[in-house]
Amino acid sequence: MAKDDRVFVGVDLGATKIMAAAYDAKMRPISTEKMKTPREANAKKVVGALSEAVRLCLEAAGPGLALGGVGVAVPGPLDRAKGIVRYTPNMGFKDYNLGQELENLFGAPAYLDNDVQAGAYGELRAGVLRGKTNAVAVFLGTGIGGGIVIDGKLFRGSSGSAGEVGHMIIHEGGSLCGCGNYGCLEALASRTAMAKDAVALAASGKAPGMLDAAGTDIRKYRSSAFEASLGAGDKYIKKAVDRAAFWLGVGLANIVHILNPEAIVLGGGVVSRFGEKFRDKAVESMNDHLMPGLAGTAEILLSELGDLAVPTGAAFFAAEGVGA
Ligand SMILES: [Zn+2]
CATH class of the missing domain: 3.30.420.40 (ATPase, nucleotide binding domain)
Known part of the structure; x- marks a missing residue:
């Protein structure tokens, strides 16, 4: 895979909706995907929806591209270094190794971050800040x-x-x-x-x-x-x-x-x-x-970014995490 064929996907994992956005290797936006978060507080189902959003986003990004990294912004306390979600309200995560699971699913590095900090970072890197x-x-x-x-x-x-x-x-x-x-x-x-x-x-x-x-x-x-x-x-x-x-x-x-x-x-x-x-x-x-x-x-x-601020920041965290 050529370096420029990589795509970075950032996801805002919210209690009501999941918003994913894909960026090319130069961090230009390519595609977005939005879906409802499963209503049950069931971590497996939420991960299923989350990975579906990433897949659809990649598909929409076009052929010949490969996932370089995925960043997920989570509304709750987490251990960023270990990729563990400590707890989330409404989604059923408790000491859940989401980072590892996503890496296994996609064969690409995964980075977790706090949702609001990801939003601020999105505005800093690609928005009004x-x-x-x-x-x-x-x-x-x-x-x-x-x-x-x-x-x-x-x-x-x-x-x-x-x-x-x-x-x-x-x-x-x-x-x-x-x-x-x-x-x-x-x-x-x-x-x-x-x-x-x-x-x-x-x-x-x-x-x-x-x-x-x-x-x-x-x-x-x-x-x-x-x-x-x-x-x-x-x-x-x-x-x-x-x-x-x-x-x-x-x-x-x-x-x-x-x-x-x-x-x-x-x-x-x-x-x-x-x-x-x-x-x-x-x-x-x-x-x-x-x-x-x-x-x-x-x-x-x-x-400027509206509800894309959080996925944008999460994608930048992923791209910078892998050294893009
Ligand atoms: Zn208060």
Whole structure:
């Protein structure tokens, strides 16, 4: 196999969907594949779907190409060096040697990584953070995660978990977070946080558009339901979304104070739906909370890669892991 005939596949292994993307030896995107994650918490079935996504992606990439390496981004603690997934919520992995299994399946090196750090790395290598030296990526969805770039490199921290910006406590005594603390950024600015407010508004008759779009089942409060509700003129829902942007701005101010980055990229489902307006509200709040002299030091950018940020980063980890 010639060196240039290699393909690197990066996979975002999420609890609801699996997203794979293939890149050529020069790391240009060639093909993508998306599928639903099996609903049962069964690691074997999840690995089956994951390897199917890699295969389909390779097939779509075209004939005469061989897999040079696969990178998989996982939402949970792992041992990167050994390729072991310690635990994942909802997918049934427990001390699972996914790296070895994928190497056996594909006959190519496999690399595991944390999903949010892979997303930050994708933005750094091929997205809106290209060429930046000090930067932060903040991904907003059902939760909030982050990745930190220092001196042009991903900063992982001493045990690999740097960048948990969603769990900085910014309003002690505020809303309860999934982690058990009160007032984390995630409990105030994630889609889950907005959904908690929105379901209360719908139940009390203050958000008829939302009630029509999603009822009162919080699991249906996806970004599309928010869009429908805002489109129907639900002003209290707008207030709830603006409030999330306000708290995000407080979080961004904290990040700027601590790290003095040149840029912060916002990504994830919430941002791809609410876009610039949401960003602008957050920037307004950030500026209100920054020390004098720091306003304007960090550019607040929107992700260019969208849901390809994570697979892109995972593919780069794989390519660099094998020395491409
Ligand atoms: Zn928390």
